[in-house]
Amino acid sequence: MAAINTTTQIENNYDRFITELTALTRKYGVAIQSVGGVYLADERGEFDKVTYNADITSGDLYPNFPGN
Template sequence: MATTAPFTTHYDQFIAELTALTRKYGVAIQSVGGVILADAPGEFRNVTYRADISSGDLYPEFAEN
């Protein structure tokens, strides 16, 4: 897990955009300890999400390159 300044900036930008999406669509995410940070730029370029609305679960799926 990266903790360098560029990744902190990316995390802060992500939170700002997530806030905007929450306000736009009326969907909020509650997560405790569920954040995964990329170790390198582009590492998550193929990520998708599996969402189960009946349980409220949201899982990232990391495709192999």
């Protein structure tokens, strides 16, 4: 059974994600604008198999959650 993340763990993971996303933006010249489009995992490993559909012509980026 997966461990449940605490609010503090989720906040720390989010902060680390933003730090790495900032570095990726600077490295590749791609910035993401998202309003209300953030999903947070409640359990460790919950997003292990997530992939993304990205349509460069529309600028849309959608996560694929296997099994949903």
